[in-house]
Amino acid sequence: MILERQNMLNIHQIEKELGEYSNREEIRDISELVNYYQLCHSAVGEFGTKLENLDADYQVRHNHNPIHHIEVRMKDVGSLLEKITRKGLPVKFESIKDNIYDVGGLRVITNYIDDIYTVQDNLLAQDDVTLLKQKDYVKNPKESGYRSLHLVVTVPVFQSDGVQVTPVEIQIRTIGMDMWASLEHKLRYKTDEPAEKVAEYSESLQDYADEINKIENNMQEIFHNL
Known part of the structure; x- marks a missing residue:
């Protein structure tokens, strides 16, 4: 039984309320964006259910659970507009649907580096999951030191009028990688510090990324030898 329903926007209500303020094309774009958001949310x-099922299976039937925790997020409209503008695309719904694959996303935080690929393999082995893109920044780190495995995957979403195959981005990384990435994100996007100071800290973070990777490899080796 559903005890609490999320307060989702209704397309028909949007069209009715905005009808006197916007032209039809703008209303259509807004309505389609709301519909697509709901689809990505679903x-x-x-994928959240799939990962929770894997988490439960690891706990019950295995000696080691590779999943430390799972985070969910939906990209806000401001970030979407910034991203399509950066790509030089028209500010229209089609630009988002055809070019932005991370409207909805999950982040899986693992205990060890090998766990990243265990989770990936178990997820991609499921019949209704299709891999569209993979970027392995664990084996091939970014110049900044960033490490994470990025997957763009699709899953069928059943709606009242049929089935829609919808993309989701899943990032998989270790606790150490996640700690580093959170600080690097804050330094890159969330600080008003002078450029010289940001550059100095960025160089330090790049060194710390290598140190964290070395420590995590050593700890993984100890774990496997126990």
Whole structure:
């Protein structure tokens, strides 16, 4: 039984309320964006269930659970507009649907580096999951030192009028990688510090990324030898 329903926007209500303020094309774009958001939200829910099922299976039937925790997020409209503008695309719904694959996303935090690929393999082995893109920044780190495995995957979402196959981005990384990435994100996007200071800290973070990777490899080796 559903005890609490999320307060989702209704497309028909949007069209009715905005009808006197916007032209039809603008209303259509807004309505389609709301519909697509709901679709991506449902796809995130599908993958969330899959990952929670894997988490439960690891706990019950295995000696080691590779999943430390799972985070869910939906990209806000401001970030979407910034991203399509940066790509030089028209500010229209089609630009988002055809070019932005991380409207909905999940982040899986693992205990060890090998766990990243265990989770990936178990997820991609499921019949209704299709891999569209993979970027392995664990084996091939970014110049900044960033390490993470990025997957763009699709899953069928069942709606009242049929099935929609919808993309979701899943990032998989270790606790150490996640700690580093959170600080690097804050330094890159969330600080008003002078450029010289940011550059100095960025160089330090690049060194720390290598140190964290070395420590995590050593700890993984100890774990496997126990």
